[in-house]
Amino acid sequence: MGVYAKGGEMEWNLLCHLICLAFLGFIITTWAEDRLISPSQLEMFVDDLPDMPKLKGFDVSHGFPIPKTLKIGMFHKRWKFHRDLPPTQVFAYGTNKGTATVPGPTIEALHGIDTYVTWQNHLPPNHILPWDPTIPTAIPHTKKGIPTVVHVHGSISEPESDGHAESWFTARFEEKGPTWTKKTYHYHNLQQPGNLWYHDHAMGLTRVNLLAGLIGAYIIRHPEIEAPLGLPSGNGFDRPLIIFDRNFRTDGSIYMNSTGNNPSIHPQWQPEYFGDAIIVNGKAWPRMIVRRRKYRFRIINASNARFFKFFFMSGLRFIHVASDSVYLERPVTLKEILLAPSEIADVIVDFSESKSHSAILANDAPYPYPSGDPVSEANSKVMKFIIKHQREVDTWPFPNKLIKYPSPDLSNALVTRYIAMFEYTSDIGEPTHLYLNGKSYDEPATETPKVGTTEVWDVINLTEDNHPLHVHLGLFVVLDQTELVDIEEFKDCMTKMNDAIKCQISKYARGKKVQVLAHEKGWKNVYKMTPGFVTKILVRFSYIHSNASYAFDATKEPGYVYHCHILDHEDNVMMRPLKFIK
Numbered sequence: 001m002g003v004y005a006k007g008g009e010m011e012w013n014l015l016c017h018l019i020c021l022a023f024l025g026f027i028i029t030t031w032a033e034d035r036l037i038s039p040s041q042l043e044m045f046v047d048d049l050p051d052m053p054k055l056k057g058f059d060v061s062h063g064f065p066i067p068k069t070l071k072i073g074m075f076h077k078r079w080k081f082h083r084d085l086p087p088t089q090v091f092a093y094g095t096n097k098g099t100a101t102v103p104g105p106t107i108e109a110l111h112g113i114d115t116y117v118t119w120q121n122h123l124p125p126n127h128i129l130p131w132d133p134t135i136p137t138a139i140p141h142t143k144k145g146i147p148t149v150v151h152v153h154g155s156i157s158e159p160e161s162d163g164h165a166e167s168w169f170t171a172r173f174e175e176k177g178p179t180w181t182k183k184t185y186h187y188h189n190l191q192q193p194g195n196l197w198y199h200d201h202a203m204g205l206t207r208v209n210l211l212a213g214l215i216g217a218y219i220i221r222h223p224e225i226e227a228p229l230g231l232p233s234g235n236g237f238d239r240p241l242i243i244f245d246r247n248f249r250t251d252g253s254i255y256m257n258s259t260g261n262n263p264s265i266h267p268q269w270q271p272e273y274f275g276d277a278i279i280v281n282g283k284a285w286p287r288m289i290v291r292r293r294k295y296r297f298r299i300i301n302a303s304n305a306r307f308f309k310f311f312f313m314s315g316l317r318f319i320h321v322a323s324d325s326v327y328l329e330r331p332v333t334l335k336e337i338l339l340a341p342s343e344i345a346d347v348i349v350d351f352s353e354s355k356s357h358s359a360i361l362a363n364d365a366p367y368p369y370p371s372g373d374p375v376s377e378a379n380s381k382v383m384k385f386i387i388k389h390q391r392e393v394d395t396w397p398f399p400n401k402l403i404k405y406p407s408p409d410l411s412n413a414l415v416t417r418y419i420a421m422f423e424y425t426s427d428i429g430e431p432t433h434l435y436l437n438g439k440s441y442d443e444p445a446t447e448t449p450k451v452g453t454t455e456v457w458d459v460i461n462l463t464e465d466n467h468p469l470h471v472h473l474g475l476f477v478v479l480d481q482t483e484l485v486d487i488e489e490f491k492d493c494m495t496k497m498n499d500a501i502k503c504q505i506s507k508y509a510r511g512k513k514v515q516v517l518a519h520e521k522g523w524k525n526v527y528k529m530t531p532g533f534v535t536k537i538l539v540r541f542s543y544i545h546s547n548a549s550y551a552f553d554a555t556k557e558p559g560y561v562y563h564c565h566i567l568d569h570e571d572n573v574m575m576r577p578l579k580f581i582k
């Protein structure tokens with residue numbers, strides 16, 4: 001009896017084991033789908049728009065501003081993206097773990113006053129998101145620690161402080177990348193006033209480090225020339241809006257597909273990350289109570305790959321005052337704005353023009369842009385403004401003029417370069433990697449401009465996508481966009497010879513011309529390169545507001561880079577060195 005009982009118990013155990021295993025299998029197979037949260041489970045407009053903490057990049061304790069050194073860390077913590085979503089594991093910038101935020105604190109710098117930042121990595125040994133070791137990636141020898149390095153997008157600063165992709169470092173600077181030079185970065189702030197943003201730039205990890213939360217705004221103010229413009233300021237009337245898209249699991253964690261589109265080549269890499277939840281200043285579809293008057297919003301698109309075409313469902317207008325890091329010469333009134341990843345639109349919205357008591361900021365850019373899927377209900381809405389009843393008289397006029405910088409002088413450009421964008425696909429027709437000029441990142445620099453000069457770059461899109469090109473250090477003006485005719489013939493030649501002149505680009509670049517939009521005619525640091533077009537840009541490697549030479553030696557190591565700002569492309573490896581010569 002005892003024996004029988006024992007056998008029965010064993011059989012029962014075995015049976016239980018099998019059932020449990022089957023059940024576990026079932027759970028695991030349905031796990032991925034089951035655990036993804038549907039955006040419809042998250043009610044829109046229930047969280048208030050956060051204001052990120054501000055850090056002054058200058059010291060006024062002596063009564064006048066002097067340079068300051070900030071210590072900003074990267075911390076692993078939990079962040080609440082929505083009232084009904086459990087806290088999410090993130091990597092956040094901040095002065096300490098408790099106050100670290102996603103996005104990080106807004107750094108406010110003053111023109112002419114240096115800001116120094118010691119960026120400190122306090123991240124754990126392992127990443128919270130899946131990454132791919134088969135693309136060119138920063139991997140510490142010990143296989144422990146998360147490589148990070150901070151780039152201030154739009155900053156005109158020395159190469160040692162530009163956040164070069166291979167200048168990465170892990171926690172406590174235990175391991176450092178091949179071009180690492182110093183702990184404390186120096187931002188000169190001698191450039192024109194405007195909107196910048198800081199984010200991670202580590203080789204092959206940029207897309208995952210940003211997805212994890214390593215993003216923040218950096219503003220350079222120049223009160224002497226900005227105050228007379230009379231734009232909304234102070235008191236919450238001047239606010240950065242940092243916008244990105246994310247997918248979440250029901251446990252609150254950020255979801256990133258861990259299977260690549262060509263898993264036998266790259267186990268994890270996918271050509272573009274899109275999320276269904278639209279996050280503004282760290283909250284999904286937030287709301288903001290506004291007064292019936294003008295506000296200034298510095299809108300930063302910090303998505304990995306999503307383009308946004310913003311408009312107000314109620315028809316309110318945007319008065320565009322600056323693009324990327326530079327003021328426009330005159331304001332441009334628009335009903336909608338198209339923003340590529342990492343582009344910045346600095347706009348005034350006058351809520352006194354609203355006929356109702358709320359205004360929903362919406363988005364209708366297909367993704368991938370321009371030929372992808374239409375937006376879903378969830379990603380068609382961005383945030384809601386609840387407008388107070390009481391009408392106010394505000395003293396901010398709409399300025400007629402903003403800031404005029406010298407127009408680009410084409411006759412000074414001695415060098416013309418051709419930058420061709422290539423996408424490569426596998427046997428199954430899925431993208432495997434993307435290159436600029438058919439070259440991987442680690443091939444020697446081919447773009448070697450002379451400091452202080454201006455160059456013409458003809459950027460040729462040979463892919464299906466719109467790639468936002470970002471040039472470090474330089475600023476550029478878009479001169480024209482010409483469609484390529486007989487593109488397949490030209491593409492064949494380029495694929496074989498990779499030489500725009502030998503492939504007789506002038507024979508093909510004679511299709512229709514597309515006008516550069518008024519609000520994009522000024523100086524920029526990112527521009528959308530339309531597929532099938534040659535986009536001619538004039539790049540200036542000096543300040544735009546003076547003829548003074550850079551306050552630092554731009555020819556030093558490790559130099560700079562230029563790249564596509566779709567982060568998934570940049571990582572694999574739509575990025576090239578930019579090396580200056582004297």
Ligand SMILES: *[C@@H]1O[C@H](CO)[C@@H](O)[C@H](O)[C@H]1NC(C)=O
Nearest residue numbers: 032033257258259260261262
């Ligand atoms: C993840 O990517 C793979 C490869 O592209 C795809 O087959 C799979 O459906 C994706 N999973 C989800 C949940 O989207």
Ligand SMILES: *[C@@H]1O[C@H](CO)[C@@H](O)[C@H](O)[C@H]1NC(C)=O
Nearest residue numbers: 301305306307308339340341
């Ligand atoms: C935001 O930037 C990403 C990548 O730089 C881009 O792909 C996306 O289209 C942009 N979205 C908006 C709304 O501008």
Ligand SMILES: *[C@@H]1O[C@H](CO)[C@@H](O)[C@H](O)[C@H]1NC(C)=O
Nearest residue numbers: 405406409544545546547548
């Ligand atoms: C720089 O010099 C050129 C002539 O060499 C002049 O036309 C231009 O106005 C100057 N720019 C500034 C900002 O002083």
Ligand SMILES: CC(=O)N[C@H]1CO[C@H](CO)[C@@H](O)[C@@H]1O
Nearest residue numbers: 461462463464487491531532
């Ligand atoms: C959307 C679009 O026009 N894409 C074009 C990008 O360029 C390639 C040729 O290089 C065209 O085939 C695509 O149609």
Ligand SMILES: [Cu+2]
Nearest residue numbers: 467564566569
């Ligand atoms: Cu790209």
